[in-house]
Amino acid sequence: MKYLKHFLGITFFTLTIGAIYGYNLKAKESQTTALLTTMEKPAKQYVKIALLLDTSNSMDGLINQAKAQLWDIVNEFTHAKCGNDTRPSLKIALYEYGNDNLSSNEGYIRQVIGFSNDLDEISEKLFSLTTNGGEEYCGQVIQTSLKQLDWGKNADDLKMIFIAGNEPFTQGKLNYKDAASQAKEKDVIVNTIFCGNYQQGISTMWKNGAAITGGEYMAIDHNRQVVHIDTPYDDIIIQLNSKLNNTYISYGSLGRQKKMLQSAQDNNAAEMEAAVAVKRSVSKSSRLYKNSQWDLVDAVEDDESVLEEIKEKDLPTELQGKSEEEIKNYVKEKKSERKKIQEQIQELNAKREAFIAKNQKEEKGELENALLSAIKTQASKKNYKWD
Template sequence: MQFIKKVYLLSVLTGSVILSGPAHSEPANNSAQVNGVEVVFVLDTTGSMNGLIEGAKRKIWSIANTIVDQNPDAKIKMGLVAYRDIGDDYVTKSFNLTTDIQGIYANLLTFEADGGGDAPESVNEALDVAVTKQDWTSESSQQNVKRIIFLVGDEPPHMDYKHDRKYPVVLKDATQKGIIVNAIQVDGTTETTRYWKEIAKLGNGKYIAIPQDGGKVVDIETPYDDEIIQVQAALNNTVLAYGTKTRKVAVENKKDAYRAATKSSAAEMSKYVNKSSKGAAVVTGKGDLVADMNKGLKLETIPEQELPEVMQKMDVEKRAIFIQEQNAKRIELAKTLKEKVEKRDAYVLEQKAKMQKAGKTKDSFDTVVEKMLSEQIKGK
């Protein structure tokens, strides 16, 4: 053990440390392997969409896990575009595609249904922002990346606005970029149906209608949720937030998100982070010293004032040992979490089968999105 610590300390001092973590499984030898999945939700946030937005907040982690379950080696990015109309608090509010899914979740939590009251809405501008302003990976830089948009709303687009590009032109851009555009209609009028069906057709996607409340999205609580949340709390204690004050606060906020979420959402969040990082991370995005050193960060490059407060008064040797200890705890806890998540998955699968048989999830927002993702990522 002392030998390991000395070797570890030497590597820290020479700037070459890579903390040992859970073994990463080798990607399957499959020529059709998906290397990346990029999903942008374009959501109408006017007053009539309150039920859908609240459902999306609860089920975004279930949707994220659908992707990671089927594509464990793919780089997953999500983005958001909220839209209303001219005269409301905003026309569009965009959050760029990112691998920091907890950051996207935090932004989604800020969405509130308000405004509107008159049809149509700024659908054209929202689609334009999603297709042309989001940071999509170019086909030339990475092969076999699936790019998918979900337009979700209940009112047709303004076709009388002279300042914006109309959806037929925008969807040509989407096709050239290899972006599939799906249209999910939340109740609405027959006029909305006509436009939504055409948008899906031009976007090489699918059209589907769901109820105004998002299809009565149901949280499935399990006997394993409390255990998962307890393990997650212990894992959160291994996080060492570093960097600027703003970034440290952001990392702490992500830890707090677990406590604020419903039991099922917190468990789904734990599963996503554990599985997508193969147990090496506790929060998504940068700012956790343990995770970032696993990726090759050199400890000596961090100014002392940007280190975690608990480490600032330590000498170099104690800092190295402290990080090693946190990482060792994380490895063991991540294994425990993985086992509990697997048991939870089996329970949820059984409950979903019962609900589907009873027709309780047929038209829910999350079920519709998960089915579309499964089919379109596979290329069907």
Template sequence: MQKLTRILFATALTLSILSFPTKAFAKAKIQMAILLDSSNSMDGLIDQTRTQLWQIVNSLTKVTKDGEVPNLEVALYHYGNDGLPSEEGFVKLLTGFTPELDLVSEKLFSIRTNGGQEYAGWAIRSAMKELNWSKEQEDFRVIFIAGNEPFDQGPILWSEAVNLAVKGDTLVNTIYCGSAESEERQLWASGANLAQGSHFNINQDEKIEFVKSPYDEQIASWNAKLNQTYIPYGAEGDVGRQRQTIEDSNSGINLAARGNSKASAYYNNASWDLIDALDAKRVTLEELSDDALPEAMRNMSLAQKQDYVVAKKAEREIIQKTIRDLYQKRSEYVEKQRQVTGNRAKNTLDSVIIQSLRKQLAAKGFKLQ
């Protein structure tokens, strides 16, 4: 009886990997484009984004629509940097919309500040024209643009660019990284108002306090085990696995937050991980040659390959749940510590992005817990 139960369990998991979804069950989508000023004075802004990307992702892990966790896609630009081509408005697309968050993190760490001429209007226009925005009415589309220079710099009218967002049913949230009393801030606020977004003022050089917890080492240990459940395949396999390791290292003291993001439905690596690729119907085991598979799977029969994938996926799900449980305990511990010390959350990039996302997603019909 136990043997039969194991067979049925393995069969069900295999079918969940190999079956095709219908269009009727397509998930809702969250598309978020982040546009960062990378001129000389913005090192603090870039650092805040690098360290708090995973907190932003974690804030969305309990968001649902129609009972399902939506798909998350993030795009990244930087602008206002003299190292970028002037004929392109000193604006550079680092990655179009992607569900692969390690790639977003990698691109964040590639930014070097320099210069420059901050053409916010040009950056917004580029995002609206170049990115593959969803056309589905129920999906959520948003731009976050952060900088500290006048909003009307450059040859592209900010109002013209923002109106493109309005026509595309895309919110624009503006984040001014300068004095709250500055007159320049008013146009940043006007840009958000025109696109029905929110406007914020932050200190880009604010240091984000890290609270150490008794759970950090456990999460780090389970995170290392989680990495071993990934099955690199194809041309991107080794690149993706190496990127995963590097971004673990880049997260530094924030590895616990990153680990929790990796334990969520948003952590998707279908371009290089076989389990995610099969879930996304990107490949089938039948079509992959042994050369495209890791050494451990070569020369296996098709049935053995299926069993191997099923076992790795089951192991991954157990580890992810363990990490989520530990991170919940960590969050409760950190909150108690902050209550004791009286330390309050500060207006940093992650806090204002999280604040606006929660408000705007709820207005769009997404459910928040």
């Protein structure tokens, strides 16, 4: 009996220790899994939009609308919030297709710019587009953008293709249904914009091309002249934009070139129409206009250590020979000045939008209406909201 009690005691002890060890092991495994999940979760959520524009003959109106309304897309997402209450980052890519000047080996398709948040460069690329007759292969340009662009694997990202053109969606050797199916596998929504009669777009399969991925089919008059309404706030916003440019401190090898690009895109917008210049100014006063690669104010906001690493020769003339403390104070002053100007532009824009809403029912252009309508619908399915 004594040995039996001893044996039972050892058995109970062993089982108890085993259970505790097993519990601790499971707890550690749970902690490790939670840690890995946290590490794997993307730090940011993205809105990724690829614009696939037909640049064949007769598409000049479409290109002009895209140039003007880039800033409406940016301004729309300035106030967007993800389901977790964070602000999404916006990336835009641009392709042209159907242009005789492009390589026939590539299917008359060209990536103009990959996914980028450099709004000045995106604007520059849009303004560089020209039209010329050609073959328009919708399926192939969709597939090309799916292969070449980094769409990522975050299920919470909003990923959209907008393809615009005026020829049958069925052109080319690649079946558009296969391309759309590939998009669906990558959680990319294909929205189609037919430049012409609504029913004609349906009969030439533009609507079907969108339906496969749950996207929207839209038909627009791409040659319609967009009528903008002038407001009492436009001139003041444009003047503030000039002051805003003076808060940028260019540095490094890209600095001077990028600052010139900033000014050039201001001019491009102004040459189109004053209202376009105003919309660009509003975009520049938003969180989405970031230039950390060449502007010291944005760079320091992202990482203060940049001032310790930067070489004197990479500084603008006015900061060369200055101490680190003097440079810090100068950057701080420019940041404060910029914030004040941006807030003024945002306040004036709120008044401007109220004025437009009161005095004109329809101020938006055809392409803008199509883009923003689809964006809002599809963003709501990903729990995006606007404030």
